[in-house]
Amino acid sequence: MADAASTPPCVEVVDLHKRFGPLEVLRGVSTRVDRGSVVSIIGASGSGKSTLLRCINYLELPTSGEVRIDGEAVGFERRPDGQVRKRSAREIARFRQDLGMVFQQFNLWPHLTVLGNVVEAPLRVRGMPKREAMELGRACLARVQLSEKADEYPARLSGGQQQRVAIARALAMQPKVMLFDEATSALDPELTGEVLEVMRGLAADGTTMIVVTHEMAFAREVSDRAIYLHNGLIEEEGPPAQVFGDPKSDRCRQFLAKLLH
Amino acid sequence: MGNWERLVWNQRDVLLQGLLVTIEICAIAFAVAIVMGLGLALIRLYVRPLRWIAGFWIEYCRATPIFVQLMWVNYVWPELIGWPTSFYTAGWVALALQSSGYLAETFRAGIENIGRGQREAAAAVGMSPILAFRRIVLPQVLVMIAPTIVTQFTVIVKSSTLVSVITVQDLMFQSQRLVNVWYEPIEILTATAALYILFIFAVSALGKALADRLRLRYGLGT
Numbered sequence: 001m002a003d004a005a006s007t008p009p010c011v012e013v014v015d016l017h018k019r020f021g022p023l024e025v026l027r028g029v030s031t032r033v034d035r036g037s038v039v040s041i042i043g044a045s046g047s048g049k050s051t052l053l054r055c056i057n058y059l060e061l062p063t064s065g066e067v068r069i070d071g072e073a074v075g076f077e078r079r080p081d082g083q084v085r086k087r088s089a090r091e092i093a094r095f096r097q098d099l100g101m102v103f104q105q106f107n108l109w110p111h112l113t114v115l116g117n118v119v120e121a122p123l124r125v126r127g128m129p130k131r132e133a134m135e136l137g138r139a140c141l142a143r144v145q146l147s148e149k150a151d152e153y154p155a156r157l158s159g160g161q162q163q164r165v166a167i168a169r170a171l172a173m174q175p176k177v178m179l180f181d182e183a184t185s186a187l188d189p190e191l192t193g194e195v196l197e198v199m200r201g202l203a204a205d206g207t208t209m210i211v212v213t214h215e216m217a218f219a220r221e222v223s224d225r226a227i228y229l230h231n232g233l234i235e236e237e238g239p240p241a242q243v244f245g246d247p248k249s250d251r252c253r254q255f256l257a258k259l260l261h
Numbered sequence: 262m263g264n265w266e267r268l269v270w271n272q273r274d275v276l277l278q279g280l281l282v283t284i285e286i287c288a289i290a291f292a293v294a295i296v297m298g299l300g301l302a303l304i305r306l307y308v309r310p311l312r313w314i315a316g317f318w319i320e321y322c323r324a325t326p327i328f329v330q331l332m333w334v335n336y337v338w339p340e341l342i343g344w345p346t347s348f349y350t351a352g353w354v355a356l357a358l359q360s361s362g363y364l365a366e367t368f369r370a371g372i373e374n375i376g377r378g379q380r381e382a383a384a385a386v387g388m389s390p391i392l393a394f395r396r397i398v399l400p401q402v403l404v405m406i407a408p409t410i411v412t413q414f415t416v417i418v419k420s421s422t423l424v425s426v427i428t429v430q431d432l433m434f435q436s437q438r439l440v441n442v443w444y445e446p447i448e449i450l451t452a453t454a455a456l457y458i459l460f461i462f463a464v465s466a467l468g469k470a471l472a473d474r475l476r477l478r479y480g481l482g483t
């Protein structure tokens with residue numbers, strides 16, 4: 001008990017709400033992700049998976065609720081005197097350095113080489129010396145099996161290769177957690193394998209990961225815990241064997257059944 | 262041939278001095294127009310409370326004939342704000358204003374062309390919006406709009422002939438002065454036209470070379 005209190009989870013989401021005008025997309029989501037664990041998030045289109053991920057790194061501002069990284073709230077600071085202060089954009093940017101994000105559409109920067117994409121943030125955001133950044137960048141490219149493409153420009157790579165560069169770019173910031181938003185959904189089916197392979201490797205290395213995906217077999221295989229999101233609420237949560245194999249919720253069961261047909 | 266020697270070659274110092282003034286005033290106007298254009302575009306895109314002012318300003322700059330603008334800056338501004346105090350300054354200010362309106366719209370279109378995803382990726386690795394703009398957006402925008410920027414410089418060069426009207430001693434001014442002395446316009450005006458053509462040609466060639474280098478540097482070469 002004392003242990004649980006002294007080591008806060010890597011990511012903790014507390015009663016998160018997000019509203020776009022009249023549309024309430026997240027309606028009170030709470031969960032926690034322990035260091036070194038992999039959590040997958042599944043759910044129908046529009047259920048709020050992307051929004052949840054984007055609220056975790058504050059690309060979307062939560063309407064209410066909290067996101068904590070290693071026990072520290074991203075959005076505001078609790079002063080010792082009990083006062084609560086909203087954090088500035090700069091402070092939030094500081095938190096984002098520790099949250100690697102991989103987007104469905106890769107979002108590489110086309111005017112920089114592959115290595116340039118990877119070392120940009122270590123150089124300009126972390127202020128790392130150039131030599132060190134280059135070394136780190138090459139190591140990250142090696143992890144995604146793209147060492148030989150370091151000097152290419154993104155436009156000359158396949159989709160699968162581009163997504164792996166995006167993963168290397170996120171890894172280069174040595175984040176505490178990696179967030180994947182349907183990393184393979186924009187890829188041709190024959191290219192998803194290489195990206196999933198890289199993600200599998202990261203999971204095996206003990207990387208903390210939150211993975212939004214439609215690849216159910218993959219989610220079941222790599223995750224320590226699965227979350228089924230429905231209409232902005234966690235409808236089912238548990239070990240993958242339970243969520244995928246024997247869900248308690250009928251909606252989750254139907255969702256999975258639909259995918260099989 | 263004697264005429265050419267007497268009217269043009271022997272006056273080459275005067276004409277070249279005029280050309281120098283033209284180059285100078287165009288260069289200043291161009292530099293100011295780029296900075297202003299970028300500033301106006303950024304305000305219009307990102308500074309909500311000032312957006313309408315920037316929009317109005319851009320429209321004003323684009324919709325006013327350059328001659329009217331020149332007169333306005335030269336005669337009205339000093340009354341209103343006590344500046345500019347010299348014809349020379351009024352000259353480049355008017356030229357810069359005119360081009361800044363066009364460049365602002367060019368910059369805006371270029372910036373809007375860079376997908377939101379690229380900026381989000383920058384934010385996601387912890388870049389500030391300013392850093393993301395400088396490192397991610399601006400280089401791509403510059404490559405994209407380089408041809409338009411070069412064209413805008415040639416527009417400034419052509420419009421700059423009007424500053425002779427407010428007695429700025431540019432190439433056109435010197436040329437007209439020589440014509441008025443000898444009443445023999447053919448050689449002098451032909452030489453003047455040739456100098457303008459050469460200047461614009463040189464600028465275009467230089468601009469194209471720079472644009473190509475930029476594209477190459479950012480791997481966007483053809």
Ligand SMILES: Nc1ncnc2c1ncn2[C@@H]1O[C@H](COP(=O)(O)OP(=O)(O)OP(=O)(O)O)[C@@H](O)[C@H]1O
Nearest residue numbers: 020023025043044045046047048049050051052182
């Ligand atoms: N910026 C926004 N403005 C308004 N509505 C939005 C915005 N972003 C998302 N939404 C809406 O929020 C809802 C949830 O979107 P979200 O992208 O989180 O779903 P998702 O679960 O990721 O779906 P998908 O599987 O299609 O990616 C959708 O109805 C979407 O239209």
Ligand SMILES: [Mg+2]
Nearest residue numbers: 049050051182
């Ligand atoms: Mg989504």
